[in-house]
Amino acid sequence: MPTPLVVSDVAKSFTMHLRDGIKLPVVAGVSFSIKAGECTVLGGPSGAGKSSILKMLYGNYAVDEGQIIVKHEGGLVDLAQASPRTVLAIRRQTIGYVSQFLRTVPRVSALDVVAEPLVERGEERETARDKARSLLARLNLPEKLWMLPPATFSGGEQQRVNIARGFITEHPILLLDEPTASLDATNRDVVIGLIAAKKAAGVALLGIFHDHDVREAVADRIIDVTVFAPGKLAA
Amino acid sequence: MTDEPLLRVAALSKFYGSRVGCDNVSFDLWPGEVLAVVGESGSGKTTLLNCLSTRLLPSSGTASYRMRDGQFRELYRMSEAERRFLMRTDWGFVHQNPADGLRMTVSAGANVGERLMAVGDRHYGKIRATAVDWLSRVEIEQDRIDDEPRAFSGGMRQRLQIARNLVTGPRLVFMDEPTGGLDVSVQARLLDLLRGLVTDLGLAAIVVTHDLAVARLLSQRMMVMKDGRVVESGLTDRVLDDPRAPYTQLLVSSILQV
Numbered sequence: 469m470p471t472p473l474v475v476s477d478v479a480k481s482f483t484m485h486l487r488d489g490i491k492l493p494v495v496a497g498v499s500f501s502i503k504a505g506e507c508t509v510l511g512g513p514s515g516a517g518k519s520s521i522l523k524m525l526y527g528n529y530a531v532d533e534g535q536i537i538v539k540h541e542g543g544l545v546d547l548a549q550a551s552p553r554t555v556l557a558i559r560r561q562t563i564g565y566v567s568q569f570l571r572t573v574p575r576v577s578a579l580d581v582v583a584e585p586l587v588e589r590g591e592e593r594e595t596a597r598d599k600a601r602s603l604l605a606r607l608n609l610p611e612k613l614w615m616l617p618p619a620t621f622s623g624g625e626q627q628r629v630n631i632a633r634g635f636i637t638e639h640p641i642l643l644l645d646e647p648t649a650s651l652d653a654t655n656r657d658v659v660i661g662l663i664a665a666k667k668a669a670g671v672a673l674l675g676i677f678h679d680h681d682v683r684e685a686v687a688d689r690i691i692d693v694t695v696f697a698p699g700k701l702a703a
Numbered sequence: 704m705t706d707e708p709l710l711r712v713a714a715l716s717k718f719y720g721s722r723v724g725c726d727n728v729s730f731d732l733w734p735g736e737v738l739a740v741v742g743e744s745g746s747g748k749t750t751l752l753n754c755l756s757t758r759l760l761p762s763s764g765t766a767s768y769r770m771r772d773g774q775f776r777e778l779y780r781m782s783e784a785e786r787r788f789l790m791r792t793d794w795g796f797v798h799q800n801p802a803d804g805l806r807m808t809v810s811a812g813a814n815v816g817e818r819l820m821a822v823g824d825r826h827y828g829k830i831r832a833t834a835v836d837w838l839s840r841v842e843i844e845q846d847r848i849d850d851e852p853r854a855f856s857g858g859m860r861q862r863l864q865i866a867r868n869l870v871t872g873p874r875l876v877f878m879d880e881p882t883g884g885l886d887v888s889v890q891a892r893l894l895d896l897l898r899g900l901v902t903d904l905g906l907a908a909i910v911v912t913h914d915l916a917v918a919r920l921l922s923q924r925m926m927v928m929k930d931g932r933v934v935e936s937g938l939t940d941r942v943l944d945d946p947r948a949p950y951t952q953l954l955v956s957s958i959l960q961v
Contacts, residue, residue: 482945483947484952485948485949485952485953486949486952486953486956523944523945527938527941528938528940528941528944528945529941529944529945530937530941530945530947552923552924552937552938552941553733553736553924555938555941556923556938573895573898573920574891574892574894574895575891575892575895576895
């Protein structure tokens with residue numbers, strides 16, 4: 469199995485300059501790889517650094533130490549050192565991300581929020597919208613909401629828009645930050661189906677799932693994040 | 704996407720006597736990229752914008768621009784006439800106060816048409832048709848085309864200024880607090896409009912703003928300035944979600960939650 473993403477010895481801490489520069493270590497010595505066609509799950513209690521790891525892999529958090537090697541457009545790139553421009557290209561072509569919460573843009577319809585990543589990859593707007601429609605329908609989002617901006621949607625509705633936006637493209641790597649947290653059982657099953665389809669298509673998935681049933685259904689491998697607790701490294 | 708930047712800025716500094724305007728600023732800007740420059744009043748962001756747009760000459764440093772023929776030209780070595788030509792054709796400048804970027808006593812249509820005439824368009828019917836098209840793109844009703852911007856609201860004036868700037872198909876647009884002084888609802892509409900236009904036209908833009916929400920919405924990259932220096936730069940969401948420099952942390956933590 470190809471490994472499109474390899475993380476080695478990554479460390480992350482926050483320095484709070486407004487609080488006399490106290491340093492909050494988050495994780496250290498993070499090393500793992502993910503495989504194409506598999507769903508790897510980050511496990512561990514809240515605060516263990518699961519989301520921080522995902523955010524580093526998406527370039528949303530800076531990395532203090534270590535390497536994140538991504539297979540991108542035929543070459544290998546260290547995302548931890550990459551320029552903003554390279555990170556943007558990686559996000560467009562290689563790494564997709566379903567965040568926990570949708571960041572809405574005023575006046576942009578749910579349909580266009582979902583279609584946008586495809587348009588950015590050069591797809592025709594109407595083709596992208598068609599694909600967005602079928603995904604939103606599959607996720608049971610009422611059709612009357614499609615043309616409305618998602619700012620006023622319920623948590624579950626926003627999350628489905630977010631999932632559709634993340635799943636619409638064919639990124640070879642997909643990061644999922646609790647995509648099913650506020651979904652009902654029916655829609656959880658839809659997401660499980662979507663994840664299975666991504667695996668079958670050879671996508672490497674890395675996710676955080678607090679929902680036990682979903683985790684059981686999708687995980688091929690669980691990485692316990694507590695082994696990356698900063699104190700452990702010294703021991 | 705091309706492999707060469709559109710604008711290369713190296714060690715740009717501007718001093719006002721012994722006072723620092725901006726100090727040792729360097730960056731590259733690629734086609735289609737929106738760079739936000741944020742910082743409080745007096746941080747040097749407007750000085751930087753004015754130097755880049757050659758409205759002000761820097762004390763030292765260089766900025767080279769890739770012309771349409773693919774050749775890089777050093778901006779501060781061009782003749783005044785060449786710079787003006789660039790400003791009229793390949794660049795746009797959106798001022799915070801629309802009155803600074805519009806001619807307030809000629810019609811909306813003429814404000815847009817004037818830029819077209821500056822690039823050599825002479826056919827009245829065509830110019831008017833293009834003006835009508837652009838007014839509709841910035842959501843100004845067609846029946847307002849013969850009105851003077853004096854009779855427009857602040858939000859409309861700002862949209863008209865944007866139409867005037869974009870009608871010539873510029874490759875680089877400078878914006879100085881484009882949403883400053885507008886109501887939030889008007890701001891949202893303008894931001895959405897700008898966001899759409901920038902994406903559709905593949906524009907590169909440098910947006911000076913003190914509003915981090917504007918930076919988040921419009922830009923992919925961000926530079927944070929304080930006392931004339933760049934204290935932090937990077938991907939916009941990285942800088943805002945994981946600010947590293949003490950001053951950026953202060954800025955981010957000062958945002959009021961709604």
